[in-house]
Amino acid sequence: MNILFKLGSIELSNRIVLAPLTRFQNDDEFALIQKLNYAFNYAERALVPGTLLISEGTVPHIFGLYTDIQVSEWNAVTDAVHVKKSFIFLQLFGHGRVDTGDVQKSIYGPSAIANGDGPVPKEYTKADVEQLIEHFVRASTVAVTDTGFDGVEIHAAYRYLIDQFLQAVSNQRSEEYGGSIENRAKFLFDIIDLGIRLSPYSEFQSMKYLNPYPQFSYMISKLQETHSNLVYLHFSVKEYANTHMDGLVAFGRYFVSNPDLVARAKEGIPFRKYDRSTFHNAKSPEGYVGYEYAPELKGKYF
């Protein structure tokens, strides 16, 4: 295998990464359903050895990585990816104020500020915040030590829990987790582990930085100083991929409909169009299975 890129101790053969893609494939107890289908799904996308996959966003303390069953189910996934000599990171996140009531019984957020016309969340107490941090740390540890993940990506983007702490529009706390750039970033720094995903420009669900530079300059400098084990920063900024050839590029939608996306890119085979209507078929594998590899790849890749 030709090594093109190193992420810490991980050696990658190509710059294409499977972006995190939530699939709502948990049962009502938040265990993965159709474990084997699921493992197969990820493994299919690990066709070219040395490819990096990022798992769908998982909430540490509920669905995700908490019970023994969840650990064993995710183990099947990581094993299947490793058999292909590829790598997988777990993405961890929380919903905070954009929860729809499925995950939390009551809606909580960093401050009692609603997402648009949504319900006004209750403000997390200091004890709640400490418990959330503990859940993230525990899930990160279990991911790497017991579940075979090659790393953890902390999802701090796209209006979810950590983004809500980072932005003044959703965080008006007066204690150590709010009130200044440093304080708003404290929640992130208290949980951060290996990889991290940030979205400076997203305005979805009532989020918006007046100017993202001060908050992001502070965080990037502090990460460089204090987190030598951080192996990447994952930015949701489309323009970056068009102008920089030195990083990794994550694909989401086209990786859904092209499990052989890396091989297609290498061989110049056009990507198959995706079907958006099947992206969020809760509890059904429809939309994720059944996409065959391109016949031209037969013999060389499978």
Ligand SMILES: Cc1cc2nc3c(=O)[nH]c(=O)nc-3n(C[C@H](O)[C@H](O)[C@H](O)COP(=O)(O)O)c2cc1C
């Ligand atoms: C079905 C679906 C589920 C997604 N779930 C997540 C997720 O769990 N975590 C995350 O950070 N981004 C998620 N995203 C965003 C993707 O990771 C990616 O950033 C987005 O699809 C843009 O990349 P693309 O143009 O290659 O599709 C999701 C996107 C789609 C289409």
